[in-house]
Amino acid sequence: MKNMFKKSIYLLGLSLALTSCTKDLDVLPEDDDIFTAEAFYSQPGAYERALAGVYGNLSLTGTQDAGSSFLQGIDAGTSQYGRCLWYLQNLTTDEVIWSYENDPGTRELQRTIWTANNPIFLGMFSRTMAEVALANEFLRQTTPAKLSSRGVTDATQLSNIATYRQEVRVLRALAYYNMMDLFGKAPFVTENDPLNFKGPEYNRQQLFTYIENELNAVIPDLKAPRTNVYGRLDQAMARMILAKMYLNAEVFIGTPKYTECVAQLNQVIGAGYTLSSNYFNNFTADNHISPEMIFSLQSDGVVTQNFGPTTVMINGQVGSMESNGVSLGVGAGGWGGALRLRKQFVQKFEGSAFASDARKSAILAGSRNIDITDIANRDQGYILAKYKNVSSTGIAGPNSTFVDTDFPLFRLADAYLMYAECAVRGASGATLAQAVTYVNALRERANNGNSSANISAADLTLDFILDERSRELHWEGHRRQDLIRFNKFTGGSYNWAWKGNGVNGIAISNNLKVFPIPTNSIAANPNLTQNPGY
Numbered sequence: 001m002k003n004m005f006k007k008s009i010y011l012l013g014l015s016l017a018l019t020s021c022t023k024d025l026d027v028l029p030e031d032d033d034i035f036t037a038e039a040f041y042s043q044p045g046a047y048e049r050a051l052a053g054v055y056g057n058l059s060l061t062g063t064q065d066a067g068s069s070f071l072q073g074i075d076a077g078t079s080q081y082g083r084c085l086w087y088l089q090n091l092t093t094d095e096v097i098w099s100y101e102n103d104p105g106t107r108e109l110q111r112t113i114w115t116a117n118n119p120i121f122l123g124m125f126s127r128t129m130a131e132v133a134l135a136n137e138f139l140r141q142t143t144p145a146k147l148s149s150r151g152v153t154d155a156t157q158l159s160n161i162a163t164y165r166q167e168v169r170v171l172r173a174l175a176y177y178n179m180m181d182l183f184g185k186a187p188f189v190t191e192n193d194p195l196n197f198k199g200p201e202y203n204r205q206q207l208f209t210y211i212e213n214e215l216n217a218v219i220p221d222l223k224a225p226r227t228n229v230y231g232r233l234d235q236a237m238a239r240m241i242l243a244k245m246y247l248n249a250e251v252f253i254g255t256p257k258y259t260e261c262v263a264q265l266n267q268v269i270g271a272g273y274t275l276s277s278n279y280f281n282n283f284t285a286d287n288h289i290s291p292e293m294i295f296s297l298q299s300d301g302v303v304t305q306n307f308g309p310t311t312v313m314i315n316g317q318v319g320s321m322e323s324n325g326v327s328l329g330v331g332a333g334g335w336g337g338a339l340r341l342r343k344q345f346v347q348k349f350e351g352s353a354f355a356s357d358a359r360k361s362a363i364l365a366g367s368r369n370i371d372i373t374d375i376a377n378r379d380q381g382y383i384l385a386k387y388k389n390v391s392s393t394g395i396a397g398p399n400s401t402f403v404d405t406d407f408p409l410f411r412l413a414d415a416y417l418m419y420a421e422c423a424v425r426g427a428s429g430a431t432l433a434q435a436v437t438y439v440n441a442l443r444e445r446a447n448n449g450n451s452s453a454n455i456s457a458a459d460l461t462l463d464f465i466l467d468e469r470s471r472e473l474h475w476e477g478h479r480r481q482d483l484i485r486f487n488k489f490t491g492g493s494y495n496w497a498w499k500g501n502g503v504n505g506i507a508i509s510n511n512l513k514v515f516p517i518p519t520n521s522i523a524a525n526p527n528l529t530q531n532p533g534y
Contacts (some may be wrong), residue, residue, distance in 0.1 A: 329389025337378030433454030
């Protein structure tokens with residue numbers, strides 16, 4: 001059931017778990033009426049509610065309304081986990097432009113001219129480390145000694161809590177994976193450290209080793225793929241984190257691990273997931289029923305209202321001239337042309353091979369010009385209609401601003417393309433024949449079962465894979481990482497509109513492959529050092 005967490009996410013436990021770590025993370029609990037830990041855990045269902053709080057931090061920003069945030073001095077819109085992740089992984093690339101450049105931090109991100117004072121960096125850094133703090137506190141409160149002292153003896157409850165602990169360790173590993181990818185380092189804190197501990201700085205190698213060991217340790221004790229309640233993670237989700245780490249290992253630690261990536265992908269692909277028959281059913285208000293969804297960030301227009309990635313994208317997709325919001329399940333005018341497509345992304349669908357590609361049908365041209373020479377002019381540039389607050393059966397979500405559409409963090413199509421890339425890069429255990437089969441499965445789905453756009457092994461080059469990943473996975477939080485892995489993000493070998501603040505794009509420096517550590521975060525923890533070039 002989709003609402004597993006949504007009925008318990010607004011809970012005192014979310015604030016409770018943070019009261020012990022406010023200083024380091026600049027976290028400000030909003031509710032003065034906060035229970036002590038023992039009072040909280042004496043309530044029926046307390047451990048489930050506390051678990052929901054750890055998951056809930058991935059969707060919510062505070063314990064009140066959509067505009068609330070328990071991160072002190074940070075706006076809810078610039079501290080929502082999925083939205084910040086989407087900003088950093090997509091807005092910084094060739095896929096999208098945000099027209100409202102007066103929104104703090106967005107101008108610098110999409111022009112790749114950021115500094116350590118960008119509020120979105122602080123929002124992502126703080127939100128992600130808040131996830132670590134929540135996980136650590138849950139683990140402190142669920143040790144065998146703690147449970148025994150509270151008289152928790154029921155075998156079923158003890159077994160459930162043991163499972164919760166393994167899931168929370170994966171969520172903490174996900175947070176550290178994000179830190180390793182985005183910032184190249186993180187303050188390292190576990191449940192074994194004292195409260196208000198200022199963690200030492202871990203570099204990418206240290207984080208990589210920790211995450212790898214942690215995930216391998218917990219995977220055997222996680223629920224099998226597709227057997228957990230929707231919204232909670234399982235073995236496949238943990239394996240996808242490992243696969244992503246191995247795919248990017250040359251970037252992270254200077255050592256290729258494509259063979260290790262394939263080993264994880266084979267486990268995921270063989271776990272019973274299947275492609276949705278309709279590409280767009282992965283991005284609808286009922287996308288939780290998609291058979292290819294491995295893990296998503298939940299959204300509910302009534303229960304968990306927040307300015308997360310899908311709310312932003314669906315309202316932002318509405319064109320300034322088209323007023324096509326009703327078709328997307330939001331207000332007719334949406335946000336008046338907030339989001340447009342950069343030219344280089346649109347061009348990836350040019351040519352006869354994409355004449356019938358369903359993924360291209362999301363691009364609406366009309367009287368629009370492909371070029372965006374003035375970012376503030378919302379009539380320039382094409383618009384997208386990939387995500388919808390409308391179900392696969394045509395029923396609009398109950399709220400015309402806050403959407404029901406979940407954000408797909410990991411789905412099967414990504415695993416297929418990751419396998420194909422590993423095969424081309426020579427990974428042991430992967431074959432080009434199987435890679436072609438996986439890519440063609442995506443191509444045939446995009447062409448309504450027609451094989452006319454299928455490829456052969458000769459077509460399967462790294463350049464093809466990079467472009468195909470954008471065609472299949474655009475606006476899903478992967479693009480920056482992909483461009484870096486293919487050596488296309490920095491330098492000038494591949495430029496896109498407004499890269500480096502040039503209308504047609506210019507070269508940018510290599511230090512931009514990692515984001516700067518926020519100034520406020522360094523001030524809060526003297527163990528942190530700034531990344532080179534900032």
